[in-house]
Amino acid sequence: MPFHRPTKWVQYISAAPALSQQAVDQEWSYMDFLEHLLHEEKLARHQRKQAMYTRMAAFPAVKTFEEYDFTFATGAPQKQLQSLRSLSFIERNENIVLLGPSGVGKTHLAIAMGYEAFKIFYDISKISLELYHNIH
Template sequence: MITQTLKEAFEVLNLPHMAAVYDHHAEEASRDSISYLEFLDKLLWAEIEAKKARATSTNLKLAKLPYVKTLDSFDFEFQPSANQRKVNELKTLAFVERSENVVFLGPPGVGKTHLAVGLAVEAIRNGHTAYFLSAHELISMIRENIESGRIHRKLKALNKPGILIIDEVGYAAMEDEVANYFFQIVSNRYEKGSIILTSNKSYGSWGDVFGNNVVATAILDRLLHHSTTINIKGDSYRIKEKKKAGFYDVSRYETDSNDLNG
């Protein structure tokens, strides 16, 4: 009778995991002569951990990450210029607490997106929120919302996540109006929320990306004031796999890679 009453109370209090594990912990407590306080402690922490797991799962879905990869799976031996010491410092998530930014620079395929996603996954697992979109998606989003008259609502929405990840800045140039709204996004989050950004362009080329040196300078001024930049110079992971499989002209790739790395 008391067990049924307790399970009804769990349901009323929205403690589904506690209800699910009650019988197991009750049997354990009886078998091992566990005190009432220890029994309650086990039940409460089982519920807390289950809630954390549900929140993490939900926030991973809401983040719209292109895939889920961790920092631990990054091959620093293959890509030593990624600066593992700096990445480990970022893994503490102090930059999120301080609303600082992270920028990964480098040619295509060197692992910039992997590191950005890895930081986002680490943050989400520790109770933060994140949202991922490519620069191409952001440009399209800005254009669509300008046309629909909802651009200011969209800008507010982009302020909400603890981390905003903008991937592949530099693959497409922006016209003036889009670049100005990009500046507003960066400016609105300045010292309020972190941005993780990846780009295949050096900072000196951002005037071309944004079509305007003044706007590019203003963006860089806010983006880099409180930030960490990791410049990755190395081979492409994707080409590495093709080389292993024998599907790639190594000599041609090495020439192209040298050009990108300057």
């Protein structure tokens, strides 16, 4: 690969000075230094991709399973709700329908599932009920 071509290693440029000093201080080999640089770049790309997916999903707010108060979900066992986090229903091509009265956290769970899905880079999209009715 020619060295004169620009790369997309954004994190490399900002991480290199600090990592090079750390490499000197800790007496890293060249391969250790390169491994750390590549690791920093991989983490930065992963974070940028998650930020992009968050914007594309158009969630009203980021909600996670850790933030969910399971005391509101009196009609569904906590174990069943936690199993949604595994997203195994996606691999089985199953649909999930969240039913319940207002204020029990259906939207929170839906967003949390979407958030979990794009953390492992599933393509997701949010569709409002109004848009769904306009399509059909």
